[in-house]
Amino acid sequence: MRPIHAIIVLVCFFQGFGQDLSDSYILELKEKYDNDSEVKCQIRIRIDIDGLTIPEKEVYVEFARDQKAVVRGKGLSLLPKRGTIEQFRNLLSTPMQAIFLSKKGSYRVYKLVALDPSSDWITADIVFDPEEKLIYESVVNTRKHGTFTTLNQYDGKDYPSRTEVTFEVKKFKLPLKFIGSEQTAETLSGMNDDVIGRVILEYTYL
Amino acid sequence: MKDLIYIELYKLFVSTRTYVTFGIAVALMLIINLGMYMEGQEIFDFLLESVNEYFYVEGKVLNGYLITYLALNTLWVHIPVLIVIVAASIFASEFELGTIRLLLTQPIRRGDLLGAKFLAMVVYNLAFMFITVVSALVPACLMFGTGDLVVFLDGIQFIQETSFPGRLAWSIGFATLSMIAFSCLGMIFSLYFKNTLTSILLSMGMLILSTLLQKFVFGVFSSWQPFLFSHHFSKWQLFFMDQVPVSSILGSAGFMMAMILVLGLFSYIKFKKMNITE
Secondary structure (H helix, E strand, O other): OOHHHHHHHHHHHHHHHHHOOOOHHHHHHHHHHHHOOEEEEEEEEEEEEOOEEOOOEEEEEEEEOOOOOEEEEOOOEEEEOOOOOOHHHHHHHOOEEEEEEEEEOOEEEEEEEEOOOOOOEEEEEEEEEOOOOEEEEEEEEEOOOOEEEEEEEEOOOOOEEEEEEEEEEEOOOOOOHHHOOOOOHHHHHOOOOEEEEEEEEEEEEO | OHHHHHHHHHHHHHOHHHHHHHHHHHHHHHHHHHHHHHHHHHHHHHHOHHHHOOEEEEOOOOOHHHHHHHHHHHHOOHHHHHHHHHHHHHHHHHHHHOHHHHHHOOOOOHHHHHHHHHHHHHHHHHHHHHHHHHHHHHHHHHHHOOOOEEEOOOOEEEEOHHHHHHHHHHHHHHHHHHHHHHHHHHHHHHHHHOOHHHHHHHHHHHHHHHHHHHHOOOHHHHHHHHHOHHHHHHHHHHHHOOOOOHHHHHHHHHHHHHHHHHHHHHHHHHHHHOOOOO
């Protein structure tokens, strides 16, 4: 056997092994998040990012499978693109390889590796309860926007009652001169700093 | 004194120059509204690009309040130019037409005459600012509706719609004070040079110089900031910050009142000592 053939055989073997989602915990988790079709809720959003000031907002949101979330609220509101309840459905529906890492109390810790090169995320560490099949923590590494850490709290329901999302973000850029704002030396020097963004979502389901 | 004020106001409001500046201000505001109607959404999509990477932005970013706020940025140069044209002419035109000799031979005190002209200038400033704000706010709200305000100050700030009218009223009040202070510059130049055009040019030169130095924020230039009037004039924006820095605004308001007082005092001294044949 030529070395190239041996490499192909090995790659196919590990690839096939990796894609095998026969881990029953992950399969059950995937099944649970796949079943959630439509969720309607009120979300209280608190955003804490250096360089972005926005008052606390309450919005009505409809999450539906494969559709952009429908958001209604008074005035302007910002809903994070990652960390909401639809994040895990998207995560688990991507072709991926799941690797069991450890146990954390009664929870199980897995590393997920995306196999789809076009997916938004590369790897994700998730901590979930195998009994309730609920994800409590996740650290998702994305291709473009860095790492997102999500902490979920549940209130006896299948959806989180409170989610805290933290992520690294470039300090939001100051505007061009035509806006007419005054730029000072301090603000100019701090423009490219990375800051930690923190978003807290409190859900009330309808 | 009452009659003098009435006469000065009459002269102000029959002057074509006054209505030309009002007309230009209205046209300027309408052009801003039209520009925003045509290109505004694209501009704000671009400006909020970094926010859009992380968040779904829901609601109307481009609304009447935002356009009014943007229109107020004409306070940097455009509005002072228009205001000083009339402010300088209130004083200098009397010298150019030779009517000052007639006025000063009347049994009136020079202080009263200067005071009446000063009050006419203040009334003009108030009228100008009122017309400018109304012509910015009303069409913008009719065309785009109202909504929360996105302000690009110290990062990006989202200001609640309900607090906008109060903030606007305060910022307009502050801007009017700054425009009166700037008009006083036109007044003193008019009294010294007795020519409208020279006064306008000198006032504009001072504004350009002050604005230019304000932009040199590095090194030794940064220590000049508190002495530049344009630095204090620009504080109207701070009323649109989430946490309004009251002490900074009060400091600048104090600077402008001192400027009005000092320029008024020097104008009075000059006018009082002025030879009637000058």
